[in-house]
Amino acid sequence: MTWTVDEQLALTATEAIAAIQSGRLKAADYVATLLARAASLESLNALTTLDLDGALAAARRIDALPAAALAQLPLAGLPIVVKDNINTVGLQTSAGTPALEGFIPKANAPSVQRLIDAGAIVLGKANMHELAFGITSTNLATHAGPVRNPYDPTRIPGGSSGGTAAAIAARIVPAGLGTDTGGSTRIPAALTGIAGFRPSVGNGGAERRYHDPDAVVPISHTRDTVGPMARTVADIALLDGVITGSGALPDIALSGLRVGLPAPLWEGLERQVDDIARDALRRLEAAGVVFVPVAMRELDHLNGMVGGPIAIHEALDDVRAWLVANDAPVKTVAELAARIASPDVRAIYDGVLGDVLAVQYDDALNLWRPRLRAYMAATFADERLDALLFPTTRLAAAPIDDVYGSSFVSVDGGEPIDTMDAFLRNTDPASTSGIPGLSLPAGMTPGGLPVGLELDGPLGEDRRLLAIGVAFEQLLGVLPAPTL
Template sequence: MTWTVDEQLALTATEAVAAIQSGRLEAVDYIGTLLARAGALSSLNALTTLDLDGALAAAKRIDALAPEAKAQLPLAGLPIVVKDNINTAGLQTSAGTPALAGFVPKHNAPSVQRLIDAGAIVLGKANMHELAFGITSTNLAAHAGPVRNPYDPGLIPGGSSGGTAAAISARIVPAGLGTDTGGSTRIPAALTGIAGFRPSVGNGGAERRYHDPDAVVPISHTRDTVGPMARTVADIALLDGVITGAGPLPLITPSGLRIGLPAPLWTGLEHLLEDVARAALTRLEAAGVVFVPVEMSDLDALNALVGGPIAIHEALVDVQAWLDANNAPVKTVAELAARIASPDVREIYDGVLAGVLDAQYDAALNLWRPRLQQYIAATFADERLDALLFPTTRLAAVPIDELNGSSTVTIDGSGPIETMNAFLRNTDPASTSGIPGLSLAAGMTASGLPVGLELDGPLGHDRRLLAIGVAFEQVLGVLPAPVL
């Protein structure tokens, strides 16, 4: 079978694997097409490293397998990108910051290794907000540069996993890995029209769904996790199943699902975005979903007591532990911070090094976080909810700020709001409480920008949440590709 370039670019991860397993598509041809796509769209700055030789060599190995061996690989020949803060053997892991530019770890992160063992091919490393401390992916380091939104290159793609999102949205790859501390897989997914997943973290240990110790340049061990991103929820479920060894998704239909609409996360929205989100609710309701308004009036106040103190306090110790464990080229967090290129990230690290929120840390971790977790769990139980649903972000993509990396935004003429706070408001509670969250495409604004809806589920109910996401996506559809 002869595939056109457009046919190859349109393949989802699930479709690409099936075509390669069956012998209808050669991995070498597919990888070659996507490498050419990456080169042609280099102006998006989606990637910091492109592994042409390594990817083609891996594709040749896949094509050389006997049919029965190829069929046993659940990700046979699937090209992915990996966020540049996730360790990859033989490829740069710089976290988008000058002090780590060119640093190559000795081992793959466990999540990456499981995908490779299943047949995935790493096409390259994805650009990101410097050190993952931001939501714009406007990276001002010389070796990285700002990531651009494929739907409008003058706009942000979201962050901090903006490069992974932009590469998937632009059809450079069908899937990839990001990381999520406060919304970093879900925000860029929403702004670029794809799906992004934050798996359960809980209190760590057995509650943590993905285990990548000392293999990701961190912010916070309490909050950080690797998370898959793809053009469809089914593709996210495919990667999640490989990473965790989980079985098939349960079969779920929308009819009869009880979905909570948390009032605080439906307020203060950009009107164009809210119109799209409300229209999606109407379509889901017509498919049989039962929407349950939930007040959750204490959500914002509780979350505010948890998120910042944990992230700012843990960054110092956790980044130092990663530098030590990986024999990094800089030996201290102070050395790393001294070379930060982006003003917004430098300001945060000044606070990290000064310990500005240290006094709040113990209460945030041991008092307010448990209360937030109990509050959210009680909402699920008392209202008999399958999930919570709300717009992933309060507004669609905004212009790139190439001077500061991130400054302020306004929402329909409101007063200035700090950009990171504006975009994090809806995604942060799942992060601070450790529950799973999934962003999927809801539609596009009248001005042609993607809008995402987020589904949050009870702790540990990740596969069921993904199944609900698949059911919702079948109602709402996927977005058309950006015109590039």
């Protein structure tokens, strides 16, 4: 079979793997097509590193396997990108910051290694908001530069996993890995029209779904996690299954599902976001989903007492530990911070170096976070909810601020709001409480910008949450490709 370029670019991860395993598509041909796509869309600045020789060599090794061996690889020949703060052998892990530029780790992060062992091919490393401390992926042009949204290159793709999202949305790859501390897989997924997943973290120990110790340039060991991103929820479920060794998704029927609508996360939305989200609700309700309004009036307060102190305080020790464990070219956080390029990240690291929230940290971790976790668990249990549902972000993609990186936005002409606060508001509670969250496309604004819906589930119910996401996606559909 002869595949056109457009046919190859349109393949989802699941479709591409099936075509390669059946012999209908050569992995080397597919990788070559995607490498050419990446080169032609260099202006999006989605990637920091492109591994032309390595990716093609890996694809040829896949093509040389006998059919029986190919069938045993669940990700046979699947090209992916990996966020530039996740350790990869032979490819830099710079976290988008000058002090780590060109640094090559000695081992792959476990999540990356499991995907490679299953047949995935790392096409390259994805650009990101510097040191993952931001939600715009707008970096100073003199260094990593801003990642651009494929649906409108004058706008942000979200962050901090903006490069992974932009590469997937632009059809450079069908899937990839990001990381999520407060919303960094889900926000860019929403703003670029793809799906993004934050797996359960829970207490950070036995409740943690993905285990990548010392293998990701960190912010917070309590909050950080690797997370898969793809154009479909089914593809995310595939990657999640490989990383965790999970079996098939459970069967889910829309009729009778009880889904909570948390009032605080439906307030203060941009009108066009609200319109698209409520249209999705009407379609889901017509299919039998039962929506349950939940007040959750303590959510903002509890979440506010947890998130900032943990992230700002833990970054100091966690980044230092990563630098030492990985024999990085700089050994202290002060050395790293001295070379930060982006003004918004430099301002945050002033707080990290000063440990300005140390006094609040113990209460945040040991008092307020347990209360928040109990509050979330009680909401699911008391209301007999299968999931919570709300718009992933309050507004669609904002214009790029290439001077500061992240400043202020306005919702429908209202008072200016800090950009990070505005976009994190809805995603942060899942992060601080450690429960799984999934963003999937809901539709597009009249101006052609994607809007996402987030599903949050009870702790440890990741596969069931993904199954609900697949069922929602089958009804709501996927978005058309951007015109590039």
